Amino acid sequence: MTLTAGIPAGRRLPTERIAMRxxxxxLVIFLLLAIACPLATLLSKSVxxxxxxxxxxxxxxxYFTTPALVExxxxxxxxxxxxxxxxxxxxxxxxxxxxxxxxxxxxxFMALALLPLFAPSLLPAISLIYIFGNQGFLKGWLMGGxxxxxxxxxxxxxxxxxPHALMILVTALGLADGxxxxxxxxxxxxxxxxxATVTLPSVRYGLISAAFVVFTLVMTDFGIAKVIGGxxxxxxxxxYKQMIGQQNFAMGAVVGVVLLLPAVLAFALDRHxxxxxxxxxxxxxxxxQPKPRPFKDASLAACCLLIGGAITAVLAxxxxxxxxxxxxxxxxxxxxxxxxxxxxxxxxxxYFASLKxxxxxxxLGTIIVFCGAYxxxxxxxxxxxxxxxxxxxxxxVAVPGLVLGLGYVFFINARWNxxxxxxxxxxxxxxxxxxxxxxxxxxxxxxxxxQIDNEFESVSASLKVPFYRTFLxxxxxxxxxxxxxxxxxxxxxxxxxxxxxxxxxxxTNKLASISIVHMDEAGATAxxxxxxxxxxxxxxxxxxxxxxLDRLVLGQLQAWRNR
Amino acid sequence: MLxxxxxxxxxxxxxxxxxxxxxxxxxDFTAIDSVSLEVETGKLVCILGPSGCGKTTLLRVIxxxxxxxxxxIEIGGRDVSYLPPAQxxxxxxxxxxxxxxxxxxxxxxxxxxxxxxxARREIAQRVRELLELVGLPDQGAKYPAQLSGGxxxxxxLARALACSPSxxxxxxxxxxxxxxxxxxxxDEVRALQRRLGLTSIMVTHDQEEALAMAxxxxxxxxxxxxxxxxxxxxxxxxxxxxxxxxxxxxxMLDAIVIGRGLVRAGALTLSCCHLLTRAEGRHVKxxxxxxxxxxxxxxxxxxxxxLVTVELxxxxxxxxxxxxxxxxxxxxxxxxxxxxxxxxxxxxxEGQTLTVALPPDLLRVFDNRAEAGS
Numbered sequence: 026m027t028l029t030a031g032i033p034a035g036r037r038l039p040t041e042r043i044a045m046r047x048x049x050x051x052l053v054i055f056l057l058l059a060i061a062c063p064l065a066t067l068l069s070k071s072v073x074x075x076x077x078x079x080x081x082x083x084x085x086x087x088y089f090t091t092p093a094l095v096e097x098x099x100x101x102x103x104x105x106x107x108x109x110x111x112x113x114x115x116x117x118x119x120x121x122x123x124x125x126x127x128x129x130x131x132x133x134f135m136a137l138a139l140l141p142l143f144a145p146s147l148l149p150a151i152s153l154i155y156i157f158g159n160q161g162f163l164k165g166w167l168m169g170g171x172x173x174x175x176x177x178x179x180x181x182x183x184x185x186x187x188p189h190a191l192m193i194l195v196t197a198l199g200l201a202d203g204x205x206x207x208x209x210x211x212x213x214x215x216x217x218x219x220x221a222t223v224t225l226p227s228v229r230y231g232l233i234s235a236a237f238v239v240f241t242l243v244m245t246d247f248g249i250a251k252v253i254g255g256x257x258x259x260x261x262x263x264x265y266k267q268m269i270g271q272q273n274f275a276m277g278a279v280v281g282v283v284l285l286l287p288a289v290l291a292f293a294l295d296r297h298x299x300x301x302x303x304x305x306x307x308x309x310x311x312x313x314q315p316k317p318r319p320f321k322d323a324s325l326a327a328c329c330l331l332i333g334g335a336i337t338a339v340l341a342x343x344x345x346x347x348x349x350x351x352x353x354x355x356x357x358x359x360x361x362x363x364x365x366x367x368x369x370x371x372x373x374x375x376y377f378a379s380l381k382x383x384x385x386x387x388x389l390g391t392i393i394v395f396c397g398a399y400x401x402x403x404x405x406x407x408x409x410x411x412x413x414x415x416x417x418x419x420x421x422v423a424v425p426g427l428v429l430g431l432g433y434v435f436f437i438n439a440r441w442n443x444x445x446x447x448x449x450x451x452x453x454x455x456x457x458x459x460x461x462x463x464x465x466x467x468x469x470x471x472x473x474x475x476q477i478d479n480e481f482e483s484v485s486a487s488l489k490v491p492f493y494r495t496f497l498x499x500x501x502x503x504x505x506x507x508x509x510x511x512x513x514x515x516x517x518x519x520x521x522x523x524x525x526x527x528x529x530x531x532x533t534n535k536l537a538s539i540s541i542v543h544m545d546e547a548g549a550t551a552x553x554x555x556x557x558x559x560x561x562x563x564x565x566x567x568x569x570x571x572x573x574l575d576r577l578v579l580g581q582l583q584a585w586r587n588r
Numbered sequence: 589m590l591x592x593x594x595x596x597x598x599x600x601x602x603x604x605x606x607x608x609x610x611x612x613x614x615x616d617f618t619a620i621d622s623v624s625l626e627v628e629t630g631k632l633v634c635i636l637g638p639s640g641c642g643k644t645t646l647l648r649v650i651x652x653x654x655x656x657x658x659x660x661i662e663i664g665g666r667d668v669s670y671l672p673p674a675q676x677x678x679x680x681x682x683x684x685x686x687x688x689x690x691x692x693x694x695x696x697x698x699x700x701x702x703x704x705x706x707a708r709r710e711i712a713q714r715v716r717e718l719l720e721l722v723g724l725p726d727q728g729a730k731y732p733a734q735l736s737g738g739x740x741x742x743x744x745l746a747r748a749l750a751c752s753p754s755x756x757x758x759x760x761x762x763x764x765x766x767x768x769x770x771x772x773x774x775d776e777v778r779a780l781q782r783r784l785g786l787t788s789i790m791v792t793h794d795q796e797e798a799l800a801m802a803x804x805x806x807x808x809x810x811x812x813x814x815x816x817x818x819x820x821x822x823x824x825x826x827x828x829x830x831x832x833x834x835x836x837x838x839x840m841l842d843a844i845v846i847g848r849g850l851v852r853a854g855a856l857t858l859s860c861c862h863l864l865t866r867a868e869g870r871h872v873k874x875x876x877x878x879x880x881x882x883x884x885x886x887x888x889x890x891x892x893x894x895l896v897t898v899e900l901x902x903x904x905x906x907x908x909x910x911x912x913x914x915x916x917x918x919x920x921x922x923x924x925x926x927x928x929x930x931x932x933x934x935x936x937x938e939g940q941t942l943t944v945a946l947p948p949d950l951l952r953v954f955d956n957r958a959e960a961g962s
């Protein structure tokens with residue numbers, strides 16, 4: 026009895042724990058400000074009138090009774106549905122060839138198909154204008170149809186979404202249990218039946234996931250519809266018109282919420298489906314080694330060559346077009362279109378603004394995401410706060426960039442918000458990008474941290490070494506590859522995104538991707554292509570640098586990884 | 589140099605570690621339920637139990653890695669119940685070794701020393717001593733991934749000893765190792781612990797390990813302490829049928845008391861010396877270890893002699909384990925260990941009929957759990 030009396034006296038928090046708790050609090054506050062508050066402001070804005078009075082669902086009623094707006098909703102939906110149907114089957118074949126066949130040059134094919142990830146979504150659209158536009162060299166193939174409208178949107182979306190679907194399907198097809206195939210073969214099962222009873226069921230969830238991702242991407246993408254949509258209205262361009270064109274912020278907010286719904290729904294369904302996948306592959310599964318089968322391999326290689334070649338060719342048209350002096354009349358090559366002063370008030374400025382913003386997002390984002398994941402995963406105390414931080418970190422994947430951008434406009438410009446000073450700064454653009462791409466980076470960090478022995482923190486505590494020292498001396502070096510991945514991911518995405526930043530750039534720091542939109546709007550397609558080419562080349566250069574860094578520097582600095 | 593003045597075994601036997609009525613819950617699950625424990629200075633105590641019995645949780649509470657919901661932890665006479673691990677003065681070794689993979693062996697061992705702002709030369713000297721102590725004098729420059737499991741665990745041990753803690757905690761330190769390495773390292777850890785006179789608590793689910801290493805064993809089950817005692821006590825006089833079953837093998841026969849010193853198990857009437865005052869009609873369990881079934885030197889009318897059929901013989905090297913069925917009560921099964929000698933001398937074969945005795949003084953009596961509660 027007497028022993029328990031001394032508890033309160035012994036319950037002092039040492040500085041180390043105070044530091045940990047302060048860091049957790051700081052993380053939660055950052056996530057609340059960068060993710061939750063903008064979304065909350067957007068939601069509240071959608072139930073207020075122009076003067077900020079609460080009007081209930083009046084804005085929504087107005088929205089759904091305006092035929093033009095409802096038509097956009099329908100347009101977005103069927104375009105997204107059609108694009109999904111057109112992307113997933115070829116992506117499956119491509120992924121099947123890479124994961125399950127013995128074709129040569131797998132990494133090259135993978136690289137070709139992933140190219141669109143390094144370009145703004147506008148780039149395929151610009152290419153399609155070069156090819157099928159009013160002055161396109163294959164205009165005749167459309168048989169009188171026009172590329173400026175749903176046809177162009179769907180074609181560009183298929184190119185843009187292909188790598189996203191491909192990555193999911195390659196992962197799904199890569200997780201095969203070789204023992205099932207051996208068992209099926211031992212029972213003399215014909216190949217088509219093995220495919221139908223073993224392969225398809227095992228990638229069912231991957232297929233569903235890929236479909237959800239593509240649908241959401243198309244539904245919420247802004248750049249493609251803007252560049253090639255012509256008079257064809259979709260939700261994303263509606264939001265832009267309401268906000269920038271008509272300054273109708275309440276209706277902009279409503280369109281934002283309408284955009285948010287399918288994304289959230291797709292995300293929720295996907296999570297539900299994913300949860301059931303966990304049990305599919307047991308820890309004892311034996312990886313499947315594809316065996317050479319000449320006919321199958323040759324036909325799959327031909328498919329890859331066709332698809333990968335088509336993607337590369339289409340993107341290359343823009344690059345080529347950017348060097349053509351005056352399309353289509355003077356096809357001689359020159360750097361005339363790279364003289365941005367002629368097309369863009371800020372000249373080459375947007376390119377450097379983009380570089381600065383992407384670098385800031387990469388550095389700041391990597392530090393915040395990795396430290397945040399560490400606190401969430403390995404932290405002590407504040408269990409509830411850490412759970413909340415994790416939830417907030419998982420939220421942005423379900424929020425389209427355009428919607429988050431809208432939220433930022435409303436949140437930052439609110440009269441009561443002292444953060445308003447950030448408006449139009451590079452820092453705000455970077456924070457917006459960090460928030461928009463938070464989830465994937467967070468998952469990468471958590472995955473890396475989960476692979477680390479949980480007892481490291483216990484050991485260092487027993488050795489009286491503070492947690493931050495072990496974090497810097499052990500955890501960070503071990504996770505260096507993942508940290509680099511996160512930095513590159515942040516950089517490339519911040520460089521190429523349009524939708525996340527279209528609403529919040531300032532006059533003095535217009536970004537390259539926005540400058541592309543503006544130059545295209547002004548009819549300077551070639552200059553837009555030139556700027557897009559610069560972005561692609563920069564992103565690719567960074568990626569190559571990453572690979573070199575990973576192979577050479579880390580290989581030598583991290584000798585401890587080798588046995 | 590490696591013995592610490594402050595934690596030399598003291599003449600008086602005040603416990604170095606005391607846990608008093610410690611309870612820890614995870615949500616609705618009570619991991620440890622009002623557990624008390626004492627570890628005398630310089631002794632090695634093993635906490636033994638099946639997985640999920642709360643033994644690791646108890647160790648983590650003692651270390652301060654988990655905070656108990658109720659109860660008191662004292663180390664070296666100091667109430668450390670709510671102190672963080674860094675203020676508790678212990679070294680710890682985990683099953684997973686938990687060596688920092690990006691640091692070489694020397695840096696791992698010296699990890700805690702560097703923090704104490706010792707001179708570089710002093711640290712290097714200390715690390716060398718420690719590596720010699722654990723038998724790895726030349727491996728300092730290697731990385732953990734280049735060492736075998738046994739070597740890694742030695743490094744982890746050296747690291748835990750580096751700061752001269754007064755208490756060593758071992759969380760299943762040998763469970764991840766091969767059988768042979770495990771036995772060798774077991775003896776080495778034990779010898780080292782004795783030499784340093786280091787108070788130690790080891791958690792294990794391996795009863796053989798516990799019997800071989802411990803000064804005292806604490807058997808845990810479902811978050812509670814079942815029995816505390818020396819290895820000989822735990823094995824020879826298990827306090828409950830759980831302990832009897834968990835530590836070593838034990839034949840368990842359901843029986844009913846039918847008179848003074850007499851029980852009936854199935855159709856067998858057996859005499860038994862340990863019934864104490866249990867009343868007639870009481871249901872009990874009789875326990876007898878397989879090696880205690882007697883087969884030699886059974887004179888005429890030996891106590892509890894029964895006729896059995898040898899149903900199956902498992903060859904286990906130095907001895908055989910036979911499954912016996914009493915002729916009079918074929919629903920009962922008795923496991924019995926026969927030495928290779930006995931097998932040869934008595935030419936025991938499957939299907940054979942034998943006379944064996946169940947010595948009345950060795951038949952342990954356990955109350956039926958369900959009834960003991962009432």
